[in-house]
Amino acid sequence: MKITNVSYKSYRWPLATPIRNGKHIYPEAGLNVIQIDTDENISGIGLIGGVHNGSDIFSSITSHFKETLIGEDPFNTERIFYDLWQPKIIGRRGMSTRIISGIDIALWDIKGKYTKLPLYKLIGGQFNKRIPVYVAGGYYEEGKGLKQLGEEMVNNSASGVTAVKMKIGGVSINEDVERVKTVRSAIGSDIKLLVDANCAYQYHEAIDIARKIENQDIFWFEEPLPPDDYDGYQKLSQSTNIPIATGENEYTKFGFRDLIKNRCASILQPDALTMGGVSEFLKVSYMAQAENLPISPHGNQDVQIHLISSISNGLLLEYYNGSTDPMWLDMFEEPLQITDGHVVAPERPGLGINLNHSAISKYQVI
Numbered sequence: 001m002k003i004t005n006v007s008y009k010s011y012r013w014p015l016a017t018p019i020r021n022g023k024h025i026y027p028e029a030g031l032n033v034i035q036i037d038t039d040e041n042i043s044g045i046g047l048i049g050g051v052h053n054g055s056d057i058f059s060s061i062t063s064h065f066k067e068t069l070i071g072e073d074p075f076n077t078e079r080i081f082y083d084l085w086q087p088k089i090i091g092r093r094g095m096s097t098r099i100i101s102g103i104d105i106a107l108w109d110i111k112g113k114y115t116k117l118p119l120y121k122l123i124g125g126q127f128n129k130r131i132p133v134y135v136a137g138g139y140y141e142e143g144k145g146l147k148q149l150g151e152e153m154v155n156n157s158a159s160g161v162t163a164v165k166m167k168i169g170g171v172s173i174n175e176d177v178e179r180v181k182t183v184r185s186a187i188g189s190d191i192k193l194l195v196d197a198n199c200a201y202q203y204h205e206a207i208d209i210a211r212k213i214e215n216q217d218i219f220w221f222e223e224p225l226p227p228d229d230y231d232g233y234q235k236l237s238q239s240t241n242i243p244i245a246t247g248e249n250e251y252t253k254f255g256f257r258d259l260i261k262n263r264c265a266s267i268l269q270p271d272a273l274t275m276g277g278v279s280e281f282l283k284v285s286y287m288a289q290a291e292n293l294p295i296s297p298h299g300n301q302d303v304q305i306h307l308i309s310s311i312s313n314g315l316l317l318e319y320y321n322g323s324t325d326p327m328w329l330d331m332f333e334e335p336l337q338i339t340d341g342h343v344v345a346p347e348r349p350g351l352g353i354n355l356n357h358s359a360i361s362k363y364q365v366i
């Protein structure tokens with residue numbers, strides 16, 4: 001089998017109300033898709049994470065990689081990653097590695113379609129069938145006060161969900177402490193509460209808010225500090241009782257090696273759509289196993305479900321239920337659905353993802 005074409009498509013849609021975290025405001029959401037075609041009439045799709053603009057740059061980088069990919073056997077994921085991720089030529093992080101992630105995911109989708117196996121079966125097989133989710137939400141929004149925040153988080157813990165996540169870091173520390181207390185009292189003591197600062201704090205602020213919310217039974221404190229502040233992460237991990245989680249802005253096995261080596265966090269959050277694809281995600285998961293560290297993937301639930309299902313150290317799957325963006329449950333034909341707080345990997349070949357063209361086509365920008 002040989003690769004015959006590589007193409008990139010981007011979709012952008014507006015959000016009814018712009019959402020904000022500790023660092024960024026998002027007036028729109030979207031989907032970046034790589035498609036790889038082969039001479040066996042099998043096409044794979046890969047998703048690229050995290051960026052809601054810059055489509056033209058993604059498109060140019062994809063064209064650059066296309067030359068290397070045409071004629072290659074899509075099963076050679078190790079060699080293809082090695083060839084694409086070259087020093088000096090294309091860069092070691094950022095948008096180029098995000099594109100490589102989408103390419104690697106598409107190649108694994110092809111492997112699954114060719115062998116007629118779901119992705120999780122091709123990698124580690126089924127370690128866990130029913131995967132517990134946490135519902136991500138609790139953003140800052142115009143008109144969302146404490147009451148509305150509490151109601152949202154209660155709604156997010158419906159359907160048997162046992163963990164919910166909210167944003168902090170976007171207002172003063174005392175205001176955020178009030179938000180956290182409001183949510184804790186709204187959801188009760190049985191639901192896990194996760195807080196996410198999206199790298200908004202300096203160390204003195206992170207330790208301040210950690211001390212002030214420690215008594216709210218916080219399950220994890222996500223991305224308290226900028227991603228490259230390994231010393232700060234290490235110090236904070238040793239100074240607060242709240243487990244530290246990080247990794248959604250880390251790239252490749254090399255970045256996660258440094259997080260692990262420096263004892264930066266108790267929970268690692270690789271995002272296959274960003275950090276290097278299925279191939280790199282698995283390497284990070286196995287490194288983490290050796291250090292007795294759990295993995296809680298960041299990002300697109302419909303891709304990550306295969307990865308977390310196949311590893312022994314999966315913890316919780318991040319899940320967007322449509323409360324911040326209804327398109328989460330509309331952009332694919334058969335989106336992952338929660339039953340009794342859990343999700344199960346699909347049995348369709350490869351990723352098992354088919355784009356719902358009738359919902360997204362009108363939003364295509366490239």
Ligand SMILES: [Mg+2]
Binds near residue numbers: 198222248
């Ligand atoms: Mg996060």
